[in-house]
Amino acid sequence: MPALEIGYIGIGLMGLPMVRLLRSKGHTIAACDIVPERLAAAVEAGARAAATPAEAVQGVGIIILNLPTTEAVEAAVFGPDGVASAMKPPQVLVDFSTISVEKGKAFAAKLLERTGCGWVDAPVSGGPPASGSGTLTVMAGGRPEDIEAVRPLMAEVSQRFTPMGPSGAGLVAKMINQLIVGCTHAVLAEALTVAEKAGIDAAKLPECLSGGHADGTLLRVLYPRMAARNFAPQGYARQLLKDLEMVSSFAGGLKAPVPMTGEALNLYRLLIHLGHAELDTSAIAKLYGS
Incomplete structure (x- = not known):
């Protein structure tokens, strides 16, 4: 498959193994994390460093979030230098985080209104080993066109990808x-x-x-x-x-x-x-x- 260009925000227990996997498959990644050691590990895996979430958006097609809390997701997207300040269609955001259902739906609506870009809530199951081996179970919610846009990514990182319905259904x-x-x-x-x-x-x-x-x-x-x-x-x-x-x-x-x-x-x-x-x-x- 053609190489994907990805902005990846959140290089933690789940994020780093996935970054390594995607780089091993030849995909380009701009990585961002607030912890310098985590960002350094992503760079060592072949990603380029982005100083802010907005910078990670530049020149990519898919923006991935893999963050620990609802608040962290909101800050990465809508905070100062957040991805919403830089995203433009046809870019799509994929949120692998586990966050509040209602907040997730509201974030997707806000991003669409502000930027015209789609949001796929795609929480995962399987843990770090599955994240690093491309065998995650992914449950997704979003607009049909956005789900289709991220299928090539899901083919690389999951063994099971199940669209469950509109925004929030994956959550x-x-x-x-x-x-x-x-x-x-x-x-x-x-x-x-x-x-x-x-x-x-x-x-x-x-x-x-x-x-x-x-x-x-x-x-x-x-x-x-x-x-x-x-x-x-x-x-x-x-x-x-x-x-x-x-x-x-x-x-x-x-x-x-x-x-x-x-x-x-x-x-x-x-x-x-x-x-x-x-x-x-x-x-x-x-x-x-x-």
């Missing part, structure tokens, strides 16, 4: 993803505790349960890190807490009961209160004496 799907993920983290921590207290080989559970109804990616990938007490971050606990807070707020607005999510949310609030915000999401096992 709704990600809220549901995080509801399932957050609750499952807590369940796996409890399973580990019971297995260890019962005296069986807790590390063998993924093998033992393979192919059964309890099998799944989190049992196969996250549970072994939990059992090994390997809490080096592949996804920060603080980020999952942020997401669960958004899930709870979103569901509350729909008057949809989510009692299990409420329990997982309280556990992550406690985990962060105890000072474990920068550990992996699997560190929830610490609350069970691990």
